[in-house]
Amino acid sequence: MSRAVFGLFVLLIVVTGCAKAPVADTVVGIEESVAPLLSPHPSGGIVYLDDGTNAMEVCGLVSSERVGDIFGVFGVEAGEITLPDNGNHVGTCDYTTGTFTLRLSLHARDITLTAAEFVKGATYGKGQPIDGLGEAAALVKFDDGVGRLVMVQDELTLVLAGANENADDFAEVAKEALPRLASL
Numbered sequence: 001m002s003r004a005v006f007g008l009f010v011l012l013i014v015v016t017g018c019a020k021a022p023v024a025d026t027v028v029g030i031e032e033s034v035a036p037l038l039s040p041h042p043s044g045g046i047v048y049l050d051d052g053t054n055a056m057e058v059c060g061l062v063s064s065e066r067v068g069d070i071f072g073v074f075g076v077e078a079g080e081i082t083l084p085d086n087g088n089h090v091g092t093c094d095y096t097t098g099t100f101t102l103r104l105s106l107h108a109r110d111i112t113l114t115a116a117e118f119v120k121g122a123t124y125g126k127g128q129p130i131d132g133l134g135e136a137a138a139l140v141k142f143d144d145g146v147g148r149l150v151m152v153q154d155e156l157t158l159v160l161a162g163a164n165e166n167a168d169d170f171a172e173v174a175k176e177a178l179p180r181l182a183s184l
Contacts, residue, residue, distance in 0.1 A: 058091035058106050061177040067095045067102060070172045076100065090156065102162040104173070106181075108155055115152035122150040122157070130171055134158070134178060141167050149174055153181045
């Protein structure tokens, strides 16, 4: 019986040793394993640098002075924010003073959805549509005190987020950004 067990053991070693390694054992970067869904190069002419950051300055869409004028605050400073690349993030700019913060983010949108469907999903179906702003736009004020405006223009999505008490002026900021977005 030991010869039979030994023979079975040798057969198992030969069979498993000659098998090809599964593809899953190959280690690849996220860009290679799920491209193009999480590709760092979304369509729309946005150019990324080798370090994963983008070459577009999102703060250039609306000046800090104009943001200050819209919200009636003085001394607004604009700063580009580096966020982890999730494949659709183009750039983010924070406009701040000691008591005021507005975040403007730019993303590539999911082109499998219409602009209206995308905006509805991005505002969890709670957004109030804003006519005449981009292809589709909506403003939502959440119970946690944060307001969000989501606007789609072509393949890009502009998101403005800040305090609910400032949210009614988000559309004015989006209107300022729209001509520069359209030129991308």
